[in-house]
Amino acid sequence: MKPKWLFFLAILTLFFLGVREVIPLQKDQIPPSTVTTEIPRVDFPLVPGSYWVYEGITQWMPTNSGEVKQTRITWKMEVVDAFERGPLKVAILKGYPADVAWYSEGKERGDHLIIEVSPGKFYLVSNERARLVLQRLTDEGDVLVNLVEDIELLLDLPLIPGKVFGPSEQITRLDGGYRWNVETSEQVELDAEGFASRDSHIQYHLTFRTGPDMMSIYFVPGIGITRYQYQHHGAIAETDLKLIEYYPGN
Template sequence: MGRVCTVSLNAARRFCLAVVVTLAVAPTVVAAGAARCPEGRPMLPLVPGARWVYRGTIESTVLKRGSAHLIRRLVTRTMEVRAVKRYGRTTVALVRGYPGELAWYEPGRPRGTYLIIQRDGGALYLVADDDGSALRRWPETCRAPPIPDPAHMMVDRFLRVGRTFGGDESVRKRPDKWYQWHVEAVRCVHIPGVPGVDPKRRRHEYRIGFRTCPGHVLVYFVPGLGITRYVYSHHGTVAETDVRLIAFRRGGATHPGGP
């Protein structure tokens, strides 16, 4: 398939811009022998007004006038909690935006609407709610929303290297741990240069991968804070996303010193 590049910046300028963005927000690994990292809780602060802002680069193949064009851009995407409801032991948050939307990026496509569902002490699930009505419907039924299919699992209730979650039952015994979420690595980091995040605090940052033959996703996740980096790469037609957390707001009451 032929491709035409429609980029306004030349290659050298794009490369320098990407390097500046990466260096500005990249976590700093804590030196060996330092005090152990605490594990943040809850896994994700589902509080009205909580906001995560991501910035990075995308490459995407889009159709224009019947032919494929490659676009490269510096993009910003905001994920924010719009409303939260409790149903017994279940928390449901209405969320606008998610960094995964930037895979196969299309200019002008609006942010999506999602529900993040969590039972107390349980895993987090992310499901689409295109018209934003599901959160309003459940109070009418007087029942808690059902826990979604494991394929919608966003983060398991606890993380350790080697653990897998999500995916179909048929792939859970794969020795390569593909076609399911797999906790591939963990490191202890400081996160400097991100407004709303305490740069002095040590944190566990997990790299969670979902690898398939067509492509792979890497989610860098810090318990108690959220996603700090999101990477998508397609192994065929060009579609690349690499965004990092550049700002955070906890929402609700003010928390001195950040999370």
């Protein structure tokens, strides 16, 4: 006859085995992994087929004349093509608001390139310079050293009031001249064709002041330049253009 303690030991063993089956081993809770996909920002939508139409007043003095002329003008900026070369994103434009800064009767829209050299950093190259730079961009043997110049930097996004950018030798100037200054930002409702005027957008005001003149642009991320102003302090040359139509392309 087996000792009673062996009988009780067997009962206790079965009891604890049952408890382990009923109460599973507790493990630390590990949250399921989540994968987030970042949506790329479209700060300056330079898509082929996109266009912006501006309207406003321009004043100028013809060469060798003291007469001041003024006219209401409509000006179109459009992306006629776009391509990439390495990390560079290049938009070929017909027309830009600054074409109107020194207007003359019958003046045609200029040829321009806007080159994004890194995310948010856009350079504007115009007219004959644009043609030369485009030739270099399409030359596969050109490694593109010194392709753009500091003075051609148009936007350095994101924009923040108080931010400055432009030629490296000018960004420390105490008088704020010869560089881009992000002056203010405000919520606005844009009254232009192409999007609902009731939509609110953040609009940034930027200025570039030199000794003889001053230029202002108003910029809305995701749309582009919404207003352009130019004023020369000597011979009369003044322009104020506002966006009246926008088409985002395909």
